[in-house]
Amino acid sequence: MYYNIYFSPTGGTKKVADILAGNLVGDFTEVDLCRDINPMELTADDVCLISVPSFGGRVPAVNVERLRKMNGNGARAILNCVYGNRHWDDTLTELQDVLEDQGFVCVAAIAAVAEHSIFRQFATGRPDEEDTKQLIEFAKQIRQKLDAGSADRPKLAGSHGTYKEYNGAPYKPEANDDCTLCGLCAKECPVAAINLDNPKVTDKEACISCMRCISLCPVHARDLDAELLKTRGEAIAPHLSGRKENYLFL
Numbered sequence: 717m718y719y720n721i722y723f724s725p726t727g728g729t730k731k732v733a734d735i736l737a738g739n740l741v742g743d744f745t746e747v748d749l750c751r752d753i754n755p756m757e758l759t760a761d762d763v764c765l766i767s768v769p770s771f772g773g774r775v776p777a778v779n780v781e782r783l784r785k786m787n788g789n790g791a792r793a794i795l796n797c798v799y800g801n802r803h804w805d806d807t808l809t810e811l812q813d814v815l816e817d818q819g820f821v822c823v824a825a826i827a828a829v830a831e832h833s834i835f836r837q838f839a840t841g842r843p844d845e846e847d848t849k850q851l852i853e854f855a856k857q858i859r860q861k862l863d864a865g866s867a868d869r870p871k872l873a874g875s876h877g878t879y880k881e882y883n884g885a886p887y888k889p890e891a892n893d894d895c896t897l898c899g900l901c902a903k904e905c906p907v908a909a910i911n912l913d914n915p916k917v918t919d920k921e922a923c924i925s926c927m928r929c930i931s932l933c934p935v936h937a938r939d940l941d942a943e944l945l946k947t948r949g950e951a952i953a954p955h956l957s958g959r960k961e962n963y964l965f966l
């Protein structure tokens with residue numbers, strides 16, 4: 717079986733995953749890591765496209781927890797890290813380490829750009845038409861490798877075993893007066909940081925700054941501190957400007 721396994725709080729990672737999945741083989745079973753999952757036993761006949769965004773150059777910790785509920789049993793994995801126009805640092809190597817530990821055989825990896833989910837002024841609108849063409853070409857090359865039966869381990873950019881330190885981000889969304897208390901954000905928060913009984917209350921320690929609640933709120937009633945967003949956005953602009961590339965590792 718083919719699996720499309722993804723963590724995509726605001727949809728950018730899923731866009732890249734869907735382009736790849738749609739051009740790899742036929743039907744994929746989807747597994748959404750925004751929700752907790754039951755333990756999964758895979759087999760050597762399975763192929764899993766596993767997509768995560770880079771958060772601070774790392775695999776989001778909640779993904780590591782959920783991926784550790786899967787036993788690969790020799791299933792082949794295609795790793796897909798989506799980054800917001802700065803860099804993915806150790807995201808792919810960390811993902812490879814976790815998956816190999818869980819018994820997957822990693823056969824290919826991609827680092828692809830999507831719009832930055834906090835600072836929307838960077839990589840706006842990506843993946844775009846040019847990205848789509850490139851991702852389709854990547855899928856073709858991965859398919860050839862799968863068809864040839866090759867399980868050669870791709871050599872990835874990034875370090876194994878010890879990773880870039882990441883202690884979370886200071887961007888914690890809060891509900892404003894437009895909130896209708898519909899509860900959607902609380903239901904959809906990947907780490908249950910929003911109070912189900914009163915969605916105006918957010919546990920800032922638990923919040924991983926994924927921006928899912930902001931992107932899903934039907935009345936746009938959740939925001940970040942505008943001043944923080946402005947000053948941080950200006951400070952990081954030199955690192956996030958210009959068009960960054962997509963990469964394939966085979």
Ligand SMILES: Cc1cc2nc3c(=O)[nH]c(=O)nc-3n(C[C@H](O)[C@H](O)[C@H](O)COP(=O)(O)O)c2cc1C
Binds near residue numbers: 724799829832885925
């Ligand atoms: C908390 C957080 C940390 C991030 N850290 C990085 C980073 O280190 N490098 C980078 O290029 N993009 C970074 N991004 C941008 C995301 O990787 C990118 O926007 C990705 O597409 C988000 O996935 P999604 O659209 O599926 O939610 C970060 C985004 C968030 C929310």
Ligand code: SF4
Binds near residue numbers: 932937
């Ligand atoms: S989704 Fe929006 S309106 Fe609904 S509870 Fe959350 S903040 Fe309030």
Ligand code: SF4
Binds near residue numbers: 907910922
């Ligand atoms: S409260 Fe934090 S963790 Fe939960 S959806 Fe919003 S940004 Fe993500």
